[in-house]
Amino acid sequence: MDAGAPNHASAAAQQAECPSSLCMRLAETLPLDAGDALAGFQLAYQMYGELNADKSNAILVCHALTGDQHVANEHPVTGKPGWWSLMVGPGRPVDTDRYCVICANVLAGCMGSTGPASKNPATGGPYALDLPVITIRDMVRAQARLIDELGIEKLFAVMGGSMGGMQVLQWAASYPERVFAAIPIATAARHTSQNIGFNEVGRQAVMADPDWCGGQYLAEGKSPRKGLAVARMAAHITYLSESALHTKFGRHLQDREALTFGFDADFQIESYLRHQGMTFVERFDANSYLYLTRAMDYFDLGKDYGGRLAEAFRGSSSRFCVISFTSDWLFPTSENRSIVHSLNASGANVSFVEIDSDRGHDSFLLDEPELFRTVSGFLRGAARVRGFAA
């Protein structure tokens, strides 16, 4: 697959050539919210489990900012288990013996879908910043074409956390007739000022790196590794709770008995963050980071409906299960609850669970039994209504 992908000697481009995913490549034009259109695009995706005869058992998983399509298989770059392998798989809450799970790398991503590292047909070089800014709705529009191609009329469920949850909400708003059930987790219907601020810090860190080269680092044979690592470090703190950090690291020193009175990583938290930064740049493209954070910042679903979020879901027959975590300060319960209020106001069928966890925003990725019980129970109930064995 993917023979037409860009061929640069960079981590990003190697990933774009990664042979481990399915790939949908379309020559058709994809209209974008920015007003431009993509003249052809591709989505790299993974499938787990089997579609049933009437294609009524498909679950679309939407990934978060730094996730990708490798939900439940070993990651081809890092060798680690898929990012949601606790949630998705045979006998898991999203049971691939029963459901067919699909996950596509988002548009503007860097794991094989069309993104800033992909070849710009107009120039033959990488798009870099010539890729139009992509929105959450654009991502979903592309995913809908994939679902078309797979011959699936109606998804049994769409689910995801964080930026993935934004896509879930957009799916429910844009294609209510194609979404039987929706599970937005640890998300928001609009990005807050604080979150835009943190994203802007990350972008400025990338753009401050001279090896970013005004976005042209692939063409220049460079990589803004230091800037991207700083961006990741800042973001990573926001994914955890203060209490999780305290429990995990406290003020413990890293491989030393005493403070060194220097600027090395004396504390475990410093060492941990540096490691997070360094490993991230091995698997992620810096321009993708700019585009995806921008997509989150721009997300304001209610604004597309005259400022009334409830209007986004008016008349929807989808069933919703909204999930938040007590210690998540990036996408706090208040944001998730306002989604629930709007769903209630629109007359939608909605349940809401706030899960007690001290592990912050990242809780949705972790071993949280109540999360698993909530998801499996909701899906089982929905499957009964949808009419296949639970």
Next chain:
Amino acid sequence: MDAGAPNHASAAAQQAECPSSLCMRLAETLPLDAGDALAGFQLAYQMYGELNADKSNAILVCHALTGDQHVANEHPVTGKPGWWSLMVGPGRPVDTDRYCVICANVLAGCMGSTGPASKNPATGGPYALDLPVITIRDMVRAQARLIDELGIEKLFAVMGGSMGGMQVLQWAASYPERVFAAIPIATAARHTSQNIGFNEVGRQAVMADPDWCGGQYLAEGKSPRKGLAVARMAAHITYLSESALHTKFGRHLQDREALTFGFDADFQIESYLRHQGMTFVERFDANSYLYLTRAMDYFDLGKDYGGRLAEAFRGSSSRFCVISFTSDWLFPTSENRSIVHSLNASGANVSFVEIDSDRGHDSFLLDEPELFRTVSGFLRGAARVRGFAA
């Protein structure tokens, strides 16, 4: 003053030559926690009001990370009012018609006190990273020498917020007989894992800037402006609450009617943070930022007393007024309350006020009437006990 200060054509060095502060220069050796010693050092400081005849009315103000000695006068670099001009001045809560207020730029600072931009007598060039790592206790040790020089035996009060509050606690622990009253505000007796993490992000942002030159930017005629700006942007978010950001900026656009689908500062919060970053580098030295954040990280007052914070205050006759703010998530009420618990356990005279404010950590710098009432009332009561007219 300050004729012996380093003479480099940089913002930091110009500030070190700033003629607008008093200066104490000592040829004596200052022992440091790092094990090294400074062979001579200077502190630049400001005084407001008059010392009374028995020098019993002196209040030492300790400044925070990015503050300086210009508490209540126009800042010589920015032209803005002093950072605590709402708190300190004639008729203000800290009334300079009654008290003599002293504030010194901390050791490792960049406004005239000995810091990484100062001349290293051993080389004739700037210290840069050859300055030993400075601790909060080192800062206080140097301040105590200044108080000696001014002939003040016992300070009427020591007060400050954030890193300034750390110094207040250190004063109370190191020199209990010299502190009549102590007002630590929005602070902690030890820096948390999360806060070390944010500081480390800032340091990595500075050190990732090639113009940091391994710390030798002054000698190289450069300045890591971009890195320092990113550090400031990240830190600035932590000084505000989510609710303050929401109220002040929301998702409002900056001088435009619609999203531009690009990476300019579309949102006011982006424009604000960029401005904060850019103005900060005009007045602050990047290496000072490294040293001062490190001093905060290293602060763990209880650790110096066998892990029992109460021992730090054992037998103290100082009167304490601990103040926190409800929306401060950087130095939350819980951290301040644990100081109060230790003071109680040590049998100290302590009052504690948690002030309801939605403006986050920066509340201590802002127009917060309850803060002013608390401070003026506490000082008035203490002055009566101390025996001068309230």
